Amino acid sequence: MFNSCVLFFIVVSFAFSSVLKGQNNAAFTKNGNNIVEASCSEVSFRGGTSFYLNTTTVNSYGSAWYHKTLDLTQPFDLGFYIIINNLTSTGFQDIIEGVSFTMQTQGTNVIGAPEAGMGFGGIQPSVSVSLDMKHNLGEYDPDYPHLAIQSNGITDHSSAQNLSAPVNISPYIKNLAPPTAPEPLIMLQVFCKILWDPTTRTLTVLFDGTPMVSITKDLVATVFNGNPIVHWGFTCSQDYFVAAPPGDPAPSIRTPFVRFYFGKITPDFISNPRLDTCYTTPVLFRDNSIYDQNDVTNSINLARWYWEFGNGITSTLQNPLPQHYPGPGAYTLRYTVTNQIGCTVDTLVRKIKLGSKPQPDFSVTGTCEGVPSLFSDKTTVATGEPTFWNWTFANATPAASTEQHPAVIFDQPGMHDVSLVVTSEMRCVSDRITRTVEIKEQPQINFSYIKDCFRNIVFNSSVINNATIDRWHWSFGDGTGSSLAAPGHFYAADDTFAVSLTAVSANGCRSDTNTQLIPVKKIIAFAGNDTIVAAGQPLWLHAKVSSSHVSWSPPDFLSSNDIPDPIATLQHDQTYYLTVINEDGCTMKDTISIVVFAGPDIYVPSAFTPNGDGKNDVLKAVIPGIRTLHEFAIFNRWGQKVFGTQNPSLGWNGQLKGKPAEPGVYVWQVQITDFRGVTRYKKGTVTLIR
Numbered sequence: 165m166f167n168s169c170v171l172f173f174i175v176v177s178f179a180f181s182s183v184l185k186g187q188n189n190a191a192f193t194k195n196g197n198n199i200v201e202a203s204c205s206e207v208s209f210r211g212g213t214s215f216y217l218n219t220t221t222v223n224s225y226g227s228a229w230y231h232k233t234l235d236l237t238q239p240f241d242l243g244f245y246i247i248i249n250n251l252t253s254t255g256f257q258d259i260i261e262g263v264s265f266t267m268q269t270q271g272t273n274v275i276g277a278p279e280a281g282m283g284f285g286g287i288q289p290s291v292s293v294s295l296d297m298k299h300n301l302g303e304y305d306p307d308y309p310h311l312a313i314q315s316n317g318i319t320d321h322s323s324a325q326n327l328s329a330p331v332n333i334s335p336y337i338k339n340l341a342p343p344t345a346p347e348p349l350i351m352l353q354v355f356c357k358i359l360w361d362p363t364t365r366t367l368t369v370l371f372d373g374t375p376m377v378s379i380t381k382d383l384v385a386t387v388f389n390g391n392p393i394v395h396w397g398f399t400c401s402q403d404y405f406v407a408a409p410p411g412d413p414a415p416s417i418r419t420p421f422v423r424f425y426f427g428k429i430t431p432d433f434i435s436n437p438r439l440d441t442c443y444t445t446p447v448l449f450r451d452n453s454i455y456d457q458n459d460v461t462n463s464i465n466l467a468r469w470y471w472e473f474g475n476g477i478t479s480t481l482q483n484p485l486p487q488h489y490p491g492p493g494a495y496t497l498r499y500t501v502t503n504q505i506g507c508t509v510d511t512l513v514r515k516i517k518l519g520s521k522p523q524p525d526f527s528v529t530g531t532c533e534g535v536p537s538l539f540s541d542k543t544t545v546a547t548g549e550p551t552f553w554n555w556t557f558a559n560a561t562p563a564a565s566t567e568q569h570p571a572v573i574f575d576q577p578g579m580h581d582v583s584l585v586v587t588s589e590m591r592c593v594s595d596r597i598t599r600t601v602e603i604k605e606q607p608q609i610n611f612s613y614i615k616d617c618f619r620n621i622v623f624n625s626s627v628i629n630n631a632t633i634d635r636w637h638w639s640f641g642d643g644t645g646s647s648l649a650a651p652g653h654f655y656a657a658d659d660t661f662a663v664s665l666t667a668v669s670a671n672g673c674r675s676d677t678n679t680q681l682i683p684v685k686k687i688i689a690f691a692g693n694d695t696i697v698a699a700g701q702p703l704w705l706h707a708k709v710s711s712s713h714v715s716w717s718p719p720d721f722l723s724s725n726d727i728p729d730p731i732a733t734l735q736h737d738q739t740y741y742l743t744v745i746n747e748d749g750c751t752m753k754d755t756i757s758i759v760v761f762a763g764p765d766i767y768v769p770s771a772f773t774p775n776g777d778g779k780n781d782v783l784k785a786v787i788p789g790i791r792t793l794h795e796f797a798i799f800n801r802w803g804q805k806v807f808g809t810q811n812p813s814l815g816w817n818g819q820l821k822g823k824p825a826e827p828g829v830y831v832w833q834v835q836i837t838d839f840r841g842v843t844r845y846k847k848g849t850v851t852l853i854r
Contacts, residue, residue, distance in 0.1 A: 191507060193272035196226020196283065198400065200421075204507030209400040209422035225278035227266075228424075229397035230505060234267065236384050236392040240360050243504055245425065245461050246295070246371075248337065248352035261401040262296040263422060265358060267394040276317055276399060283399025286317040289387050292399075293358055293369055294319070295333070308334045309352075313367065313379055315387050328377045336371060353460060398424050427466030427503035428456035431512055440517035442592035443493075443547070446486040447516075449473075453501045463503065472498040474516060492520035492547035519548030519590030524597040526584055532673035533606040536571040539582070548588035556583045577605040607631035607667045607675040617687040617750030619655040623663070631669040639664040641682075658685045658710075685710055689744035689752035696759040698789025701839045703732045703758060711746040734760045764789025764838035771851040774818030783850060784815030785834050794835040794843075798850070801829065818852055827854045 192202030200208040207228045234240060242265070262282035268274060268290035277285035280300045284292045292314050299305050304321040310330035318325035333352065341349035359368040368378040384392045400422045432452040437445055449471065455463040471479040473487045474495030489495060495518065500511040525542035537560075543550045555565040558581045560572040574580055583598040608628035615621045623646075625636060638646040640653050641661030655661065664679040688710040697703045707714065707728040718741075719725035721734050732738065739757045767786040774781045785796045790812060798807040798816050806825060807816035818825050833847035 191231055191505070192228040192397065193231065194226065194228050195273060195275040196224070198224035198226045198402065198422075199228055202228040204503065204505065205426055205428050207398050207424040209402075223278045223402070225261075225275070225281070225283045225399070225401040227275045227283050227397055227399045229272040229274070229395050231272070232506070233393050234396050236267075236360065236388070236394060237362050239362055240358075242358040243466065244356035244358075245465075246352055246354045246356050247460055248297075248350065260422065261298050262294055263398065263400045264292040264294040265396070266290055266292040266399055267396045269388055269391055269394055272395055272397075274395075278401050280319055280401075281317070282319060282401045284317055285319050288316040289389060290317055291315050291327070291367070291383055291387055292317075296330070306330050306332070308332045309337065311369065311371075311376055313369070313377060327379050327381065331377050333371070333376075355465070425461060426505050426507065427461075427463035428509075429463050429467055429501045429503060430454040430509050431499060431501045433499050433512065437591065439514065440519065440548075440590040442588070442590050443489060443491060443518040443520055444592070446488050448486045449484055449497075449499075451482045451501070466504045468502045468504060468506075470498075470500055470502070472496075474498075489518050492518050494518075494547075517547065517590055519588045519592040520546040521592050522548075522550050522586040522588050522594035524584045524586045524594045526582075526597075526599075528582075528601055530571075531602060532604050532671075533574065533577040534676065535606070535674070536573055537601070537603070538571045539569060541568045541584075541586070543584075543586045543594070545588050545592070548590045548592060550586045551589045552587040554585040554587075558582070574601075574603040577603045579603075604671045604673050605629065605631060605669075606673045607633060607669045609633075609665060609667045609675045609678055611663075611665045611678060611680070613663075613680075613682065615682075615684070615748050617746070617748065617752065619658070619684050619686045620652065621655070621682070621684065622650065622652045623665075624650045625665060625667070627667075631667075631671075631673070631675075633667045634670045635668040637666045637668070655684045660684070683747070685746060685748070687711070687744060687746045687748075687750040687752045689714075689742055689754045691740060691742035691754040691756035694757040694759075696761060696786060696788045697734060698761050698764045698839065699735050700733065701764070701789045703734070705730055705732060705740070705756065707742050707754075709742075709744045711744050713745040715743045717741045717743070732758065734758060736760050759788075761788035764836075764840070764842070764844065766834045766836065766844065766846040768832050768834065768846075768848055768850060770849070771853055772818070773853045774824070775854060782815040782817050783832075785812065785832075787812055787834065787836055789838045789840075790836050791839045791841070792837040794837070796834050797832065799831045799833075800825070801831075806830070824854070825852060827852050 191204045192207055194202045198209045200210050209226055261279055264282055264284045266284045266287065268287050270287060274287055276283050276287045280303050282294055282296065284290060294312055294314055296305060296312065297309050299307050303319050311333050312321065312326060312330045313328040315325045315327055320326065321330055336354045337350060337352045339349060340351045354371045357370045364380060365382045366378060366380045367383070369376045384390060388394060430453060432454065434450050434452045436448045441447060451469060455467065457463055469480055469482045471484055474497050475487060475489045477487065495516045497514045497516050498511060500508045502508045522543050522545045525544070527540045527542055528537055530537045539555065541553060553566055553568050555570055557563055557572050559575045560580065561575065562572060579600050579602055581598055582601050583596055585596045586594045608631065609625060610628060611623055611625045613621050613623045623638065627633060636647050636649055638651055641663050642655060644653070660681055660683045662679055663682050664677050666677045667675045688708055690708040692706055709728045714726060714728055716722055716725040716730060721732050721738065723731040737758065737760050739755055742754045744752050765788060769783065772780045772783045787793065793810050793812045796809050797805055799805050806820050829849050829851050831847065831849055835843070835845045837843050
């Protein structure tokens with residue numbers, strides 16, 4: 165039939181109704197010596213390895229049976245891509261006897277006869293769709309490659325087991341080698357389908373959609389003895405005859421390769437809208453799987469699709485109709501794409517969340533003019549979570565926000581509209597909710613104060629607008645405060661105090677804080693204690709004042725009359741009047757009287773009465789014109805010193821060792837240096853009277 169060396173490459177893919185199954189790389193049971201692979205994707209046969217010989221015949225054959233059976237009470241639709249390649253090589257001839265698609269009931273460890281048996285010969289009971297490539301006279305083969313339906317492993321076309329006449333398939337065989345190629349490339353490329361209709365009991369074979377052969381026969385009753393459950397698979401037989409040409413004692417044989425390919429598919433899908441989505445939107449699912457293909461085969465032609473949408477609806481369309489769901493919630497989507505023997509790389513399982521429409525709600529705190537109003541989102545969603553907020557505010561800054569809990573300041577008191585639209589994570593958009601928010605007037609306040617000259621201040625609050633004040637809050641700056649509208653306060657020390665006032669109106673709004681810095685200083689005017697001096701003795705006055713604004717009057721005999729500490733030089737008694745005016749306009753006066761003696765001298769009273777009545781209780785020396793007191797001492801009648809001091813302002817209180825001294829006469833003595841530098845000494849007696 166073929167005069168040249170032929171390498172057959174057969175790709176077979178078929179489809180049938182099937183539930184979803186996972187990928188199984190051991191989907192077929194292998195028998196024989198020429199099977200390379202038997203998986204969900206393909207069944208491959210190869211005749212052997214390379215041989216080096218002169219004259220020999222090499223036989224190889226095998227069978228591969230799928231691990232799932234067919235039920236002939238149900239229809240099936242099986243499809244094959246058939247591609248036969250011929251690659252010639254000088255000096256030898258290699259031939260594929262034939263291949264078949266066979267159904268049988270003997271199990272998965274069955275193999276038929278080699279050579280003309282094509283791997284299914286002798287298997288009983290069986291039905292085979294055979295592609296016979298070799299002209300065997302003993303089999304009554306026609307002189308062309310042919311297609312036939314045969315039963316019970318009988319390959320003889322003259323037998324009653326030959327269920328159809330052989331059909332010529334030569335028109336499907338072509339030389340596809342380039343014109344300049346040294347050898348031809350013979351290819352049979354066809355898409356074959358095998359259809360079984362259990363109702364009419366018709367088995368049909370098509371090439372590229374054209375019916376090639378068909379039989380109507382009760383195969384279950386007449387072939388399979390009433391058993392409708394059959395194993396199915398593929399067989400292949402190859403044999404090679406090599407005759408070495410002269411001068412080539414060891415030619416090389418390149419063995420044929422047969423492959424039944426069922427398609428490779430990686431399932432995937434897309435949806436519009438993207439998942440997860442809102443319940444109100446129908447979901448459109450589209451197949452997005454990856455289909456293995458080349459210039460001969462395309463796995464999409466071998467594909468079967470299966471969808472479970474989770475809503476009680478399934479589909480076997482590649483791109484099903486848009487799906488509606490009964491309500492918001494979670495649904496489980498299952499999707500897979502199988503090849504035509506029901507195998508898949510994976511089944512995609514996706515939890516679909518269909519969200520419900522958000523129910524917007526909010527509350528607000530801070531509804532007074534001039535303070536931030538904080539809006540708290542209270543939106544609820546039955547299915548899903550709120551993820552986007554669209555706020556609009558009338559007469560506010562900002563006028564819009566996408567925050568969940570925004571804060572805004574309204575420009576003026578009154579009624580203002582606030583709107584909110586919420587979108588969930590599944591793109592469900594709520595209705596717009598609009599509410600009117602009342603912004604209440606803020607109190608506008610001020611205060612004044614009146615100070616006296618002794619750190620007393622009377623404060624007085626005032627309201628600038630029409631607010632009715634419910635509570636006042638004073639802070640006097642010294643840690644104390646008041647809630648009166650017009651409080652008075654005494655400050656214990658001079659300082660500058662930050663006095664603050666806030667108010668809360670009857671509508672609950674708080675005013676801004678009004679703060680003023682208030683200097684507080686008590687006025688002081690102390691000219692000094694009355695004193696004595698000697699005539700012409702300079703006297704340094706040391707007034708205590710609280711301001712630099714001072715004046716003395718009369719200005720006579722003073723070194724200056726506008727400073728606190730002028731020097732007075734007197735020849736006769738003098739009284740001076742001190743006047744102090746502070747920054748607050750307070751005025752205070754004081755006097756000092758100065759007795760002037762004719763010259764420096766020492767005066768000591770002749771008696772004193774230390775009885776605690778506040779009169780003449782202490783014995784002091786009066787020493788006008790003194791510069792330095794060297795000693796003022798008192799002795800009793802036995803010459804014992806009972807008192808002594810160098811401080812002219814101190815005197816004896818009539819005590820001796822903490823007890824009252826005896827009444828009687830005591831001796832005193834005084835030694836000084838006067839303001840002229842002259843040392844003076846004087847003594848006398850004093851009577852202590854009790």
